[in-house]
Amino acid sequence: MEKKNNILFYVIFCFFYTILIRIIINYDFVINYIFLTPITFLVSMIANLDFTFINGTGFVNYDLNIIVDKSCAGINFFLLTLIFSFVILVNSKIKILRFFYIVLFSTVSAYFVAILSNLVRIILSIKVKIIRFEINWFSQTHWFHYALGIVVFLSFLIGYYLILERYKKWIIKTNKN
Numbered sequence: 001m002e003k004k005n006n007i008l009f010y011v012i013f014c015f016f017y018t019i020l021i022r023i024i025i026n027y028d029f030v031i032n033y034i035f036l037t038p039i040t041f042l043v044s045m046i047a048n049l050d051f052t053f054i055n056g057t058g059f060v061n062y063d064l065n066i067i068v069d070k071s072c073a074g075i076n077f078f079l080l081t082l083i084f085s086f087v088i089l090v091n092s093k094i095k096i097l098r099f100f101y102i103v104l105f106s107t108v109s110a111y112f113v114a115i116l117s118n119l120v121r122i123i124l125s126i127k128v129k130i131i132r133f134e135i136n137w138f139s140q141t142h143w144f145h146y147a148l149g150i151v152v153f154l155s156f157l158i159g160y161y162l163i164l165e166r167y168k169k170w171i172i173k174t175n176k177n
Helices: 004-025 030-045 075-088 096-130 143-176
Strands: 052-054 058-061 066-068
Touching: 004 030, 004 075, 004 096, 030 058, 030 075, 030 096, 052 075, 052 143, 066 096, 075 143
Parallel strands: none
Antiparallel strands: 052 058, 058 066
16 A cells, blocks of 8 residues: 555656646746757857847847847756656665655756757757758758757657666665665
8 A cells, every 4th residue: 555655755746746847847037047058158168159148038149130038948858857867767766765866966956058058059059050951941940940959859858767776776776685
């Protein structure tokens, strides 16, 4: 009976935690300063580009005519990786205290994976635009932009899965001790 109660607790907690995170993320402050600012800062450092923040628009680079806006923040990918980590890491054999460590690990790791994956996607998009690889293909509404995002996000999701599986084995091993 306790096993079923634990699973029910984990499912209910993860559901409400994800909804709470989604509500918090909807605020412009969170999107702009917790997601977009680190991504844009890293992009500007790596690609040697200057971005200007315009309220209501996002970060703009006038030289390449690039806008890093809310859609580039990776909010949905963050939530997907968060749920993904819950599903992989949570099992009925872990103790409640260990569960909260897993929630903390999942939240922090999902955030960093979302930032890193968006950084790679934006850098690749900029490089494609700079080398003028079929410039007509590279637009916000064309399939190439989305295909690039899908390839990058799937690659990061697979890598994240492999890391989570190793972490899960470590959790199970240390939970026995």
